[in-house]
Amino acid sequence: MFTDRTDAGERLAAELRRQGVEADIVLGIPRGGLPIARPVADALDVPLDVVVARKVGAPGNPELAVAAVADDGTTWRNDSLIGSLDLTMEYLETQTEHEQRAAQEKFDRYRGDRPPLALAGKRVLVVDDGLATGATMRACVERVREAGAASVVVAVPVSSPDTARSLERMAERVVTVEEPVNFSAVGQFYRDFSQVTDEEAMALLE
Numbered sequence: 001m002f003t004d005r006t007d008a009g010e011r012l013a014a015e016l017r018r019q020g021v022e023a024d025i026v027l028g029i030p031r032g033g034l035p036i037a038r039p040v041a042d043a044l045d046v047p048l049d050v051v052v053a054r055k056v057g058a059p060g061n062p063e064l065a066v067a068a069v070a071d072d073g074t075t076w077r078n079d080s081l082i083g084s085l086d087l088t089m090e091y092l093e094t095q096t097e098h099e100q101r102a103a104q105e106k107f108d109r110y111r112g113d114r115p116p117l118a119l120a121g122k123r124v125l126v127v128d129d130g131l132a133t134g135a136t137m138r139a140c141v142e143r144v145r146e147a148g149a150a151s152v153v154v155a156v157p158v159s160s161p162d163t164a165r166s167l168e169r170m171a172e173r174v175v176t177v178e179e180p181v182n183f184s185a186v187g188q189f190y191r192d193f194s195q196v197t198d199e200e201a202m203a204l205l206e
Helices: 005-016 035-046 079-085 089-113 134-145 161-167 198-203
Strands: 023-030 048-050 053-058 063-072 075-077 123-127 149-160 175-180
Touching: 005 035, 005 075, 005 123, 005 149, 005 175, 023 035, 035 048, 048 089, 053 134, 063 079, 063 089, 063 123, 063 134, 075 089, 075 134, 079 123, 079 134, 089 175, 123 134, 134 149, 134 161, 161 175
Parallel strands: 023 048, 023 123, 123 149, 149 175
Antiparallel strands: 053 063, 063 075
16 A cells, blocks of 8 residues: 555655666656656656557447557557457547547647657656556557667556556566555555646656
8 A cells, every 4th residue: 555656656666776677768657657757767867758648448438448549649459359349440540539639739738848759779667656457558668669769667556467467568577566466446555546637747847
């Protein structure tokens, strides 16, 4: 159990140091990932930036991710779920385009007048506040790979064990503090899991 996201970030940073993980840049997934990523970037003494992705929800159930798309259009799809729901390509394309525009807008808003995000040849650490299905994280990992990163490490305070194992097939490494067997939602492992505002999250990039 973590007190709040700051506590979780400090404990994640300690675990990364314990495992000897090195990085050239830390990317937090807004909004909730940035309070985790800030102490991680500080502990590793590397820059902090953002990577953004949005879930593409199933018809009538927006929380059920059939895909996820990053700000640059990089897309991860849950093909087995798409097949079982018998979704049309028209639905997927329309919803993916909509979510990609929203992700791009958030990415631009958070980064402001910063130089373009340059990841080619870098060791990138992607951080969020936890992993349930991991849909948005998968799209973010794909986006970082497409940008030419030398390596991608996923780091979160808490994860579903199954999700952590599946992400190990996409990233060089997955680092967690806790992987509870009785996992049902990320928020159950935080005493304070209150929503992070855009203003609070963006202030952590300064």
